[in-house]
Amino acid sequence: MEKGIVNKIIKFSNVDGPGNRMAIFFQGCNLNCLSCHNPETIGLCSNCGNCIKICPEKALKKDINKKIKWNSELCIECDMCIKNCPSGASSRVKLYTVEDLIFEIEKVKSFIKGITVSGGECSLQPEFIAELFLQVKKRFPKLTCFVDTNGKEDFTQVKYKNFVDLTDKFMLDIKAWDEDEHIKLTGFTNKNIIKNLFYLKELDKLFEVRTVVIPEFLNNKMTIENVSKIIQDKNIRYKIIKYRKLGVRKENLIGINSPTKDELEFLEEICKENHVKDIVII
Secondary structure: OOEEEEEEEEEEOOOOOOOEEEEEEEOOOOOOOOOOOOHHHOOOOOOOOHHHHOOOOOOOOOOOOOEEEEOOOOOOOOOOOHOOOOOOOOOEEEEEEEHHHHHHHHHHHOOOEEEEEEOOOOOOHHHHHHHHHHHHHHHHHOOEEEEOOOOOOOOOOOHHHHHHHHHOEEEEEOOOOOOOOHHHHOOOOOOOHHHHHHHHHHOEEEEEEEEEEEOOOOOOOHHHHHHHHOOOOOEEEEEEEEEEOOOOOOOOOOOOOOOHHHHHHHHHHHHOOOOOEEEEEE
C-alpha cells in the first residue's frame, strides 16, 4: 500500500484556504528557495544516522530496514536533528497510508470546512493525494480539497489528471515573473509555473495566487503587474506577502530587509488598477 511522507499535520488552520481547515504538510520539495521559511521540508532523509547520535532524548533510531524511525512521544522538538542534518532534511516525518489520514480527518470532520495539502511540495506525490481526495469526497462530501503548490510540475501532463480533477481549488505561488530572477531565487525556471497559472485559471480551479515581496532582490512590480492582469475580474484572491527574515536560513539574502508599508501599498494599488477583486496584504 502506497504511503505519503508527511512532515506535520495542523488540525485547525485558518490561513491555508477558506474557513477552518486541516493542513497536511508533505515532505520533499523540487525548489530550493533562498527565502524558504521551512527549509527542513525540502530534502528527504538519507538515513545516514547522524541525527540518532545527537538526539538528547533518544527519540530517533533505525528500524529493521535501516530506516530512521521517529518516536514523537519521546521528542521534545529541540530541532537538533534538523540543525545538524547533512541532507538539510527532517527525520521527524511519518509515513501515512490514505486510511491513516482518513482516520485523522474523521476526528475533526465536524469542525473543519476542508483539508489543504501543502509542503514541501505536495504535487511530488500526486497519485497518493489523488487517492486521498477521492476518499475524502466519498466519505466526507461536505469537505473541500485544496492544494497549496509552487506549481513547478506541469499539471497539464497525463500523470496529473486525477490530481487536478479531484482538487477543488489550488493556491499557487508566483515568486518572480522574470525567469532569470526566478532561477536566482529558487535554482529553477518558472516556465511550468506560469503555464499552470493560465491552465488553472481557465479550469476555474484557482482560489489564490501568492507573491512574497522581497525588496531590492526581485522586481516585485513586474511580477505583481503581470499576475494581476491575468487574474483581473476573476474571483481569484491575490495574497501579497511581506518578506520576513524570521525562519530563513541565515546564509541567504544577507542584508535584505522587509518591504515598507509604502512599498506594499504601492503594489496593492497596482492590483486595484488592474481590477483584482480580492487583495490580501500580510
